Amino acid sequence: MFNFIAKSFVAKAGMAASALALSVALSAGLISYIFTAKQLTQMQQNEMDNRARIISSHLGNELRNIVENLSDTSNNTLFANALADSEGRDNYLMPFLNTFIRVGAVKVKVILNDFQGSPLASNPIKMPVTPELELLKKTVDLEKSFLQLNSIEKDIYITVFSPVLYANTGLPEGSLVYQFKFNEITDDIFNDNKGSFCIFFAKTDKKEKYLLKHGDYNHESAVFRTSSVEAPQIFNEWELTVEVCEDEKKLTDKLVLMASQYVLLCIVSLLIIVLVSLIGSRWMLARLKTLEAIAVKVVESKSLDQRFPQQGYDEIAKIGKAFNHMLESLNQAYHELKSEANREMKLQSERFQRILSASLEGYVSIDMDNLVIEEVNKAFCDMTGYDCVIWEGQPVPDFFLPIVKRAGLTVNSSSWTEEFRIQIQEKEAIDLLFHCNLDIDQDNNRQLVVFITDISERKAAEAKLKSVNDQLLQSIKDLKQRDRELTLLNRMNDLLLASRHTEEAFDVVRLTASKLFPDAAGFLAILNHEKQLLEVVVSWGKKDCISQQFYIEECWAMRQGRLHQVTGNEDDVFCSHLKRNSIQGSICLPLVVKGKTMGLLWLEIVSKDESSIERINKLSISLGDAIKLALSNLELREALHEQATRDPLTKLYNRRFFSDIIIREITRVKKTNTPLSIAIIDLDHFKSVNDLYGHDAGDQVLIELANLLHKRIIKPDIAFRFGGEEFVVLFPETDFQSAVKCLEDIKDTLENMQITHHGTKLRTITMSGGVAQYPLHGHNEEALLKAADNALYKAKEMGRNNVQTA
Numbered sequence: 001m002f003n004f005i006a007k008s009f010v011a012k013a014g015m016a017a018s019a020l021a022l023s024v025a026l027s028a029g030l031i032s033y034i035f036t037a038k039q040l041t042q043m044q045q046n047e048m049d050n051r052a053r054i055i056s057s058h059l060g061n062e063l064r065n066i067v068e069n070l071s072d073t074s075n076n077t078l079f080a081n082a083l084a085d086s087e088g089r090d091n092y093l094m095p096f097l098n099t100f101i102r103v104g105a106v107k108v109k110v111i112l113n114d115f116q117g118s119p120l121a122s123n124p125i126k127m128p129v130t131p132e133l134e135l136l137k138k139t140v141d142l143e144k145s146f147l148q149l150n151s152i153e154k155d156i157y158i159t160v161f162s163p164v165l166y167a168n169t170g171l172p173e174g175s176l177v178y179q180f181k182f183n184e185i186t187d188d189i190f191n192d193n194k195g196s197f198c199i200f201f202a203k204t205d206k207k208e209k210y211l212l213k214h215g216d217y218n219h220e221s222a223v224f225r226t227s228s229v230e231a232p233q234i235f236n237e238w239e240l241t242v243e244v245c246e247d248e249k250k251l252t253d254k255l256v257l258m259a260s261q262y263v264l265l266c267i268v269s270l271l272i273i274v275l276v277s278l279i280g281s282r283w284m285l286a287r288l289k290t291l292e293a294i295a296v297k298v299v300e301s302k303s304l305d306q307r308f309p310q311q312g313y314d315e316i317a318k319i320g321k322a323f324n325h326m327l328e329s330l331n332q333a334y335h336e337l338k339s340e341a342n343r344e345m346k347l348q349s350e351r352f353q354r355i356l357s358a359s360l361e362g363y364v365s366i367d368m369d370n371l372v373i374e375e376v377n378k379a380f381c382d383m384t385g386y387d388c389v390i391w392e393g394q395p396v397p398d399f400f401l402p403i404v405k406r407a408g409l410t411v412n413s414s415s416w417t418e419e420f421r422i423q424i425q426e427k428e429a430i431d432l433l434f435h436c437n438l439d440i441d442q443d444n445n446r447q448l449v450v451f452i453t454d455i456s457e458r459k460a461a462e463a464k465l466k467s468v469n470d471q472l473l474q475s476i477k478d479l480k481q482r483d484r485e486l487t488l489l490n491r492m493n494d495l496l497l498a499s500r501h502t503e504e505a506f507d508v509v510r511l512t513a514s515k516l517f518p519d520a521a522g523f524l525a526i527l528n529h530e531k532q533l534l535e536v537v538v539s540w541g542k543k544d545c546i547s548q549q550f551y552i553e554e555c556w557a558m559r560q561g562r563l564h565q566v567t568g569n570e571d572d573v574f575c576s577h578l579k580r581n582s583i584q585g586s587i588c589l590p591l592v593v594k595g596k597t598m599g600l601l602w603l604e605i606v607s608k609d610e611s612s613i614e615r616i617n618k619l620s621i622s623l624g625d626a627i628k629l630a631l632s633n634l635e636l637r638e639a640l641h642e643q644a645t646r647d648p649l650t651k652l653y654n655r656r657f658f659s660d661i662i663i664r665e666i667t668r669v670k671k672t673n674t675p676l677s678i679a680i681i682d683l684d685h686f687k688s689v690n691d692l693y694g695h696d697a698g699d700q701v702l703i704e705l706a707n708l709l710h711k712r713i714i715k716p717d718i719a720f721r722f723g724g725e726e727f728v729v730l731f732p733e734t735d736f737q738s739a740v741k742c743l744e745d746i747k748d749t750l751e752n753m754q755i756t757h758h759g760t761k762l763r764t765i766t767m768s769g770g771v772a773q774y775p776l777h778g779h780n781e782e783a784l785l786k787a788a789d790n791a792l793y794k795a796k797e798m799g800r801n802n803v804q805t806a
Contacts, residue, residue: 045225049227051244052227052242055227055242056228056229057230060230060231062189063232066108066180067232069104070178074163076096079112082112093121094121097121101123101125106180107181109125109177109178111176111177112164112176113136114173114174115137115172115173117133117137120174127180127181128157129148129152132148135161136175138161139161139162139163139172140173140174144163145160145234147159147160147235147238148160148161155181156181158180159177159178159179160177160234161176162175163175164176198243199242200239200240201238203237203239225244226242226243227241229241229242290309291319291320291323294323304330305331306327307327357377357378359379361451361453362376362454363375363376363379364380364391364400365448365450366404366447366450368404368407368447371396372393373394373395374392374393374447376388376391379452380452383432384424399420402418402420403436406436407436407438407446407448412440413439415435415437415438417434417436418436420432430454431454431455432452433452433453434452435451435452435453436450488516489623491512492512495512496508496509496626496627496630496633497630499630502631505630506537506538509524509627510524510538512623513540517541519606520541520606520616521539521542522540522541522601523539524537524538524599524600525550525599525600527552527597534550534551534555536548537599542582544579546602554577556575557589558597558600563587564587565586565587565588565617566587567585567605567608568605575588578602583605584606585604586604587603588600588601589602589603589620591627591628593631598628603620644657645657647706650721651706652706652709652719652727653719655721655723658728661730662784665730666774669775675731675733675735675773676730676732677738677772678728678774678784679731679743679770679803680785680791681729681746681768681792682727683702683767684766684767689762692763693757701755702721702725704755704765705727705765706727708746708750713742717731736771739771743769744769746767747767747769747801747803750765750766750767751801769803770788770789770792770806771805771806772784777806
């Protein structure tokens with residue numbers, strides 16, 4: 001048997017396979033051990049998960065039961081009545097509190113407090129934690145329940161704050177405080193559940209944490225599992241977590257026993273495998289090294305005459321025999337291939353010569369050692385205009401020198417391309433593309449082969465295409481610029497149409513113009529028709545070249561009534577309102593609508609390109625058209641607004657505008673809680689003034705009173721003519737007494753005024769007034785006016801020439 005094993009490589013390999021099978025078996029045992037250990041651990045963890053869920057569920061139910069009972073107790077009318085009845089607290093509240101000492105099995109401390117947090121009554125339960133005064137006040141102020149947690153040594157105390165509504169008003173006037181010891185709940189749970197556990201209290205902002213342990217809880221040397229507690233709503237700022245732990249010593253002992261048995265088995269198996277492997281590997285290694293040495297000699301000597309000694313009858317000997325047969329076959333094939341290669345090279349050389357002769361690309365072969373041309377083809381001769389015989393054996397021409405220089409510096413064989421524009425003899429210069437191939441053999445002999453392509457037509461096409469592409473890119477750029485400008489103009493038109501007054505419109509113009517002309521300065525000037533001055537209302541860019549106001553005669557555009565352009569030429573005429581040394585050129589565009597001059601748009605020209613100047617001209621006209629139409633619309637809108645909201649005689653706001661203002665002010669007062677007063681003024685015996693002096697004199701009296709109101713009231717106070725001789729004054733953000741005093745001052749001033757009409761002194765004019773305040777005298781416009789009107793009638797009844805309040 002041993003003789004068979006010694007002669008058979010298969011037998012030796014079988015022994016190695018047996019050792020491998022033993023290793024696989026040991027690995028399977030290890031896997032079984034790992035799987036069993038995981039199963040034991042998983043079973044223990046599942047049991048602990050169930051315990052954690054049971055404890056957290058029990059704890060959540062107990063907390064909800066306590067909180068719900070306390071909430072029902074808070075709604076008891078005894079506490080609400082006791083807030084107002086101090087005697088009742090002794091008669092019926094204290095007996096109730098003396099009996100109310102538990103919720104289930106938990107002792108509860110109950111304290112009734114007033115709205116300032118002072119205790120009024122409590123039950124006899126003793127607790128060591130004092131309720132926080134700040135939470136007592138917040139409970140009453142916010143009508144909301146709060147929670148307080150305190151930890152004293154190993155105990156946790158929970159304090160619940162609930163608002164108590166006053167029996168008569170239904171408003172919070174006090175608070176109830178319930179306090180109980182959390183340990184009383186958890187002790188019962190611990191008695192019902194074997195094992196150790198811990199309860200964590202953590203505030204959601206992580207600023208406060210509490211810990212309550214039960215049993216031999218040791219987080220470092222135990223297996224633990226956690227479960228969250230679904231606490232009542234009042235615990236929304238706290239996270240409650242139950243952590244169950246178990247001693248893992250028993251599981252560890254089992255795992256240690258299994259591991260020791262496995263280690264012993266592994267050691268014995270390892271010794272057997274090592275012994276068998278050493279014997280088999282040493283014998284196989286010696287035979288294989290002999291075969292390897294033969295193969296290395298064949299490679300190093302490049303000879304196929306080496307042979308493997310044929311000894312023995314095992315598989316390695318058979319491999320050696322096959323190796324020797326392979327070497328003999330390779331040697332025979334080598335000689336056949338060599339003969340065939342020589343014949344093929346001759347055919348390829350002839351074919352290559354025919355291809356070179358017919359090729360449209362030039363071909364040049366250069367001897368790098370002597371720097372002479374060895375061979376060229378017909379296409380190269382046609383490019384240069386010389387016969388092939390002239391080129392062969394000649395030194396390389398000048399236009400080949402950069403290529404030859406690079407080839408001389410190159411260490412290894414390589415290929416590259418280069419382009420040159422050359423001129424040969426008197427011919428037109430041509431563009432050539434050189435495909436260079438440098439070959440360096442083992443003896444460092446260098447040969448450079450260059451294929452040359454005439455790319456003149458391609459270069460011309462590329463130049464033309466680049467020109468067209470540049471034009472297309474410029475067109476696209478111009479279109480994008482135009483699209484951006486139109487977008488800005490359209491947006492400006494929308495904003496101008498939505499502007500409520502000219503100041504907003506001027507800001508829109510400034511923002512838009514600074515984006516349309518980012519590199520240039522500019523301004524918009526409005527014509528002051530009274531002074532015949534142009535006044536700059538908005539500008540952008542540099543301002544050192546701008547005059548803030550100037551006369552019409554200083555601008556050529558305003559004189560001619562059309563656009564005036566200056567581009568910096570010597571024959572240009574500059575406007576005198578500009579500083580010539582600080583600008584290159586400019587555009588002045590008068591803004592005229594239906595023959596009426598609105599103002600002037602001025603733009604700086606920073607470019608000398610004619611296309612850019614033309615674009616700026618068109619853009620400035622579009623911008624000017626939009627601005628002048630918007631300003632005209634705003635002017636018309638403001639005029640219509642003045643006609644609709646102003647009294648034409650006194651220039652005060654009319655009754656229609658008052659209706660809009662009073663609604664807005666009442667809404668504002670509701671939000672800001674600021675005072676609002678209203679006064680109604682009526683001229684005494686005004687009809688007699690009209691009868692005695694005429695209606696013109698009556699109008700003069702109305703105008704004088706309006707002027708007096710303009711002088712004596714200040715913003716945000718507003719005066720209105722309500723109709724006839726009746727006026728209304730609105731006092732936003734003014735207290736009631738200040739409004740009354742202001743009205744009395746106006747009354748006294750009017751009484752002391754001497755009013756004349758066409759040189760005739762009118763009799764003393766007096767007034768009566770009534771003042772009301774929101775919301776004291778009315779919660780809406782009609783009620784407030786009614787209250788002020790009643791006060792006015794009271795002033796009339798008391799002899800006129802006085803001010804009364806509602």
